[in-house]
Amino acid sequence: MQPTADFDPAGLARSLLRRSRQGALATLMTGSGDPYCSLVNVASHADGSPILLISRLAVHTRNVLGDSRVSLMLDERAAGDPLEGARIMLAGQAVEAGADDLELLRRRYLNAHPSAEAFVNFKDFSFFRIRPNGAHLVAGFGRIVDLEPEQFLTDISDAASLLDAEQGAIDHMNADHRDAMNLYATALLGADPADWRCTGCDPDGIDMQAGGRTLRLDFPRRIATPAALRQTLKQLADQARAAANA
Numbered sequence: 001m002q003p004t005a006d007f008d009p010a011g012l013a014r015s016l017l018r019r020s021r022q023g024a025l026a027t028l029m030t031g032s033g034d035p036y037c038s039l040v041n042v043a044s045h046a047d048g049s050p051i052l053l054i055s056r057l058a059v060h061t062r063n064v065l066g067d068s069r070v071s072l073m074l075d076e077r078a079a080g081d082p083l084e085g086a087r088i089m090l091a092g093q094a095v096e097a098g099a100d101d102l103e104l105l106r107r108r109y110l111n112a113h114p115s116a117e118a119f120v121n122f123k124d125f126s127f128f129r130i131r132p133n134g135a136h137l138v139a140g141f142g143r144i145v146d147l148e149p150e151q152f153l154t155d156i157s158d159a160a161s162l163l164d165a166e167q168g169a170i171d172h173m174n175a176d177h178r179d180a181m182n183l184y185a186t187a188l189l190g191a192d193p194a195d196w197r198c199t200g201c202d203p204d205g206i207d208m209q210a211g212g213r214t215l216r217l218d219f220p221r222r223i224a225t226p227a228a229l230r231q232t233l234k235q236l237a238d239q240a241r242a243a244a245n246a
Helices: 009-019 059-066 102-112 114-118 160-176 178-188 226-245
Strands: 022-028 035-041 050-055 069-075 087-096 125-138 144-147 197-202 205-210 213-218
Touching (some): 009 205, 009 213, 035 050, 102 114, 102 197, 160 197
Antiparallel strands (some): 197 205
């Protein structure tokens, strides 16, 4: 199905991956291979792939260590009939963090779930990243689409400098530009005023959160450097102020 003016399957899938904070994780029981499903908290990698922080005491973690094949369902948590909201079913492999990516997974997860600071250093907890091999999007009647990873993941191959500067940019925005964050949310995304804070930056946009609510602000164009990020955030702030004062 090709994108239309009112339906962009890849864009909706990317938004669900960025905005979701909980999901249903399906694993295969060690020994029997029977399906097992559990509720987990999730965050997103810079490329959009899901990040998990799970305990080895949990059945799903033992299952993953025995067979890395998993599926993860994320949904919009829409009011009313939940079946009317969009959801995505992601299939892939859950890979435990190594020395090369542990720091990135840890900080992005903790930005999305600050309360996890209380147990993140417990020895039985480990970070895993789900590396997708495909997704099934259901977004209403006649809007059911299978997607390949390259359609919904963000290309970060040339964005090393941006990712290195990400935490500094997040901290700066949250310490000095909360007014801009609120304007992004209210004037550009139509959200209610709240204590919106930035939880992530990547080449395609920024993630924002206020309590249990999450938002995704897509950039008007792809960026790959800290300088481009600063310029784009300023342009969006100017646009938001103009919209708020119109």
